[in-house]
Amino acid sequence: MDAKRLIIFDCDGVLVDSEPIALSVLTETLTLSGIAIDAEGAARRYLGRSLATVRNLVREEFGLQIDDAFLTRMRDTLYARFRSELRPIQGLQAALDGLHDAGIAWCVASSSQCERIELCLATTGMLNRFAPHIYSASMVKHGKPAPDLFLHAARDMGVKPSECLVIEDSPAGILAARAAGMDVLAFTGGSHTGLSAYRDGLEALMPLQTFDAMEKLLHLVTPARRPKDRPDA
Structure with missing residues (x-):
């Protein structure tokens, strides 16, 4: 990747x-x-x-x-x-801190309406970490699994689709990311992921990688650094 x-x-x-x-x-x-x-x-x-x-x-x-x-x-x-x-996903604050330190930007792009997204983020103490970069399916003509929302978010953030990585938990979202020409990781750390219908649908799409702890995100999106004293490592 x-x-x-x-x-x-x-x-x-x-x-x-x-x-x-x-x-x-x-x-x-x-x-x-x-x-x-x-x-x-x-x-x-x-x-x-x-x-x-x-x-x-x-x-x-x-x-x-x-x-x-x-x-x-x-x-x-x-x-x-x-x-x-409502509770935030465990480890999210630490993951965002890591992205910030690595110089990687982030946003949210959801099928929900802006009012609901903002309520979710405000209730869990996360709104200040995402606003104003909040994108809703109500902003585009076609929602997921169409690519419109992800392309809109990337365009507004001034980033090419190939430079984006989508973190999704649903088959519709994975299909949307792929249609947008973006790499996508499947997150399975939510408490709904034990549903057999969910697991079957996700596995059938064979995402680039699946992870179940948000603390692992930084290691997945940043290349491993070589030790300074071993440039050929």
Whole structure:
């Protein structure tokens, strides 16, 4: 892997351990609308996808038109649970400190709306480490697995796609990074990664590398330095 100038993080499941909460709220809200689906099924269908994509998939498969009342009920429940339950991914602060010391920039590019991304980061004490470099699928025409969001983030940050490395936890995000011409690492340190549907979908894509501890990130993105007294090491 060539040296990188920009790390593009997904948010849910990569920066914050939000996916179990989000899947729980989604399945509960769908159940109230007469659609019985468990966390495994929801993960297989919707993990890493934008709300617009989820709405389309639900309509196509179940014939349910997600209206404003559905969205408001789901959003209010989700945000309340985020404020009381959400935690950052362990080791993230140390990973960002390491990137800073190495002179590598970073941003976040998520399928969620800006309001939700900012809430997640603020609740976990991470907002000041990412703002203003926060990119949402609402900023582009097509969300993940299309490459639009990652290309938009790289363009705004002034970095070529080949100089970017994406950190993703979902099949949709991995496909989006590849379509953008970017290297991608799969992060499996979130508490949702034990779901069999998730594991099967991720392994089928054969990402460049998989890692489960954010503390390992710097070692994956920076080349090993040769000892000063052994230039030929």
